[in-house]
Amino acid sequence: MDHTDHVNLLRPANLSPGGTWADFGAGSGAFTLALRELIGPEGTIYAVDKDRGALHRLESAHRRRFSSSDRLIPLNQDFSRPFDLPALDGLVTANSLHYFRDHAKILRHVRGFLKPNGALLLVEYNVDSGNLWVPHPFSFETYRTLAPRAGFSEPRLLATFPSSFLREFYSAIAYKSPEV
Numbered sequence: 001m002d003h004t005d006h007v008n009l010l011r012p013a014n015l016s017p018g019g020t021w022a023d024f025g026a027g028s029g030a031f032t033l034a035l036r037e038l039i040g041p042e043g044t045i046y047a048v049d050k051d052r053g054a055l056h057r058l059e060s061a062h063r064r065r066f067s068s069s070d071r072l073i074p075l076n077q078d079f080s081r082p083f084d085l086p087a088l089d090g091l092v093t094a095n096s097l098h099y100f101r102d103h104a105k106i107l108r109h110v111r112g113f114l115k116p117n118g119a120l121l122l123v124e125y126n127v128d129s130g131n132l133w134v135p136h137p138f139s140f141e142t143y144r145t146l147a148p149r150a151g152f153s154e155p156r157l158l159a160t161f162p163s164s165f166l167r168e169f170y171s172a173i174a175y176k177s178p179e180v
Contacts, residue, residue: 001030001161001169003030003033003034003037003065005161006030006031006033006034006094007034007037007038008159008161009031009034009123009158009159009161009169009171010031010034010035010038010092010121010123010158010171011038011158011159012158012159012171013038013119013121013158013171013173015035015038015039015090015119016039017039017040017042017043018039018040018042018043019039019043019044019089019090020043020044020046020086020087020088020089021035021039021043021044021045021046021088021089021090021091021092022045022046022047022048022085022088022091022092022113023035023045023046023047023048023091023092023093023094024048024079024091024092024093024096024110025048025049025079025093025094025095025096025097025099026047026048026049026054026055026058026074027049027051027054027058028054028057028058028061029047029054029057029058029061029062030094031092031094031123032045032047032058032062032072032092033058033061033062033065033066035092035121036062036065036066036072041066041068041070041071042071043071044071044072044073045071045072045073046073046074046075046085046088047072047073047074047075048075048077048079049074049075049076049077049079050076050077050078051076052076055074055075055076056074058072058074059072059074079096079110080100080106080109085113087113087114087115087118088113088114088115088118089114089115089118089119090114090118090119090120090121091110091113091114091118091119091120091121092121092122092123093110093120093121093122093123094121094122094123095123095124095125095134095169097122097124097138098124098125098130098134098135098136098137098138099135099136100136101135101136103136103138103146103150104146104149104150107120107146107147107150107151107152108150108151111150111151111152111176114176115176116176116178117175117176117178118175118176119173119174119175119176120147120152120173120174120175120176121158121171121172121173122143122155122171122172122173122174123169123170123171124137124138124140124143124169124170124172125137125163125165125166125167125168125169125170126139126140126160126166126167126168126169126170127139127166127167128142130166131166134165134166137166139170140155140157140170140172143155143172147174148177151176151177152174152175152176152177153174153175153176153177154174155172155173155174156172156173156174157170157171157172158170158171158172158173159171
C-alpha cells in the first residue's frame with residue numbers, strides 16, 4: 001500500500017476540513033498523513049503512539065510531504081490507557097485495535113476521547129482470526145455488531161483494499177452515540 005491507497009481508504013468518509021483529530025497507534029504515520037491530506041492544514045492532529053522513534057519518523061515524513069509540522073502534535077502515549085487530550089471531532093485507528101482481545105472494552109475507551117457524534121475511522125483486516133503478528137482482527141461483519149454495543153452508531157463500510165497478508169483491509173466510519 002502507498003499513500004494514495006491510505007487516502008482512498010479514508011476518502012469516502014467525506015471529512016470536513018479542519019477540526020481536532022487523533023490517530024491512535026499512529027506508528028510512522030501512514031494514516032496520519034492520509035488524514036492530513038483529507039482535513040487539510042487547518043486541522044489539528046494528535047499522533048499517539050508508544051514508539052518514540054516512529055513518531056520522529058512521522059514528524060519528518062509530515063514535514064517532507066506538507067512542508068510543515070504545524071498542527072501535528074506527536075504524543076508518546078499508550079492510547080489504551082488514560083491520558084489527556086481535548087475532546088476530538090474524530091479519530092483514526094488503523095491496524096491498532098487488533099492487538100486487543102477485548103474489542104468492546106477498547107472501543108468504549110477510545111469512545112471517551114470523542115465529542116458527541118464524533119467520528120471513529122477504523123481500518124482493520126477483514127477477518128475474524130489472526131496470527132502471531134495480528135492476534136485479534138475483526139471483520140466488518142463482526143464490527144457491525146460490536147460498534148453499537150460499544151456506544152457507536154452502526155458503522156458504514158467505506159472501502160476495501162486487497163492484502164496478501166490476511167485477505168483484505170476494510171475501512172469503516174461510526175459515530176459516537178449519545179449517552180444513554
